[in-house]
Amino acid sequence: MKVFDLLCPQDHVFEAWFGSEADFRSQMERSMVECPLCGSAQLRKGLSAPRLNLGAKPPEKTAQTAAASVPAVASHTQVDRQKLHAMQAAWLEVSRKIVKTTENVGDQFADEALRMHRGEEPERPIRGQATPTQAMELLEEGVPLLPLALPASSKETLQ
Numbered sequence: 001m002k003v004f005d006l007l008c009p010q011d012h013v014f015e016a017w018f019g020s021e022a023d024f025r026s027q028m029e030r031s032m033v034e035c036p037l038c039g040s041a042q043l044r045k046g047l048s049a050p051r052l053n054l055g056a057k058p059p060e061k062t063a064q065t066a067a068a069s070v071p072a073v074a075s076h077t078q079v080d081r082q083k084l085h086a087m088q089a090a091w092l093e094v095s096r097k098i099v100k101t102t103e104n105v106g107d108q109f110a111d112e113a114l115r116m117h118r119g120e121e122p123e124r125p126i127r128g129q130a131t132p133t134q135a136m137e138l139l140e141e142g143v144p145l146l147p148l149a150l151p152a153s154s155k156e157t158l159q
């Protein structure tokens with residue numbers, strides 16, 4: 001078993017395991033290996049010497065691997081500022097939809113949700129405020145909850 005540190009064009013480093021050097025080459029040629037962070041198949045071998053693993057056991061996900069990928073994720077986030085902005089725009093869009101399709105019951109949320117859950121009231125989509133204690137009680141009763149922090153702008157435009 002051979003272990004290689006592979007690098008993608010965005011310098012994400014990750015470990016990959018192959019049966020042999022030939023196995024590694026054929027998998028690379030067929031683009032069967034992808035960067036777990038960005039999905040790129042244009043990989044190159046890192047500088048570290050390949051280790052020979054004599055056991056046939058599959059690799060354990062070690063803390064070392066996780067630690068190695070943390071800085072990569074951080075730099076990835078910086079590069080993807082634009083993507084982040086797109087995500088925020090999408091999130092705002094979703095928030096507006098939620099505001100449009102749910103009834104605002106304000107601080108009556110916990111009571112209303114519980115009544116609907118117990119069948120004392122017909123089900124309808126509601127939103128409102130609940131204290132952390134109320135939210136815990138609802139979850140314990142098995143009420144499905146979606147905690148949301150709606151952006152202030154979605155409220156301004158639609159209420």
Ligand SMILES: [Zn+2]
Nearest residue numbers: 008012035038
């Ligand atoms: Zn990558």
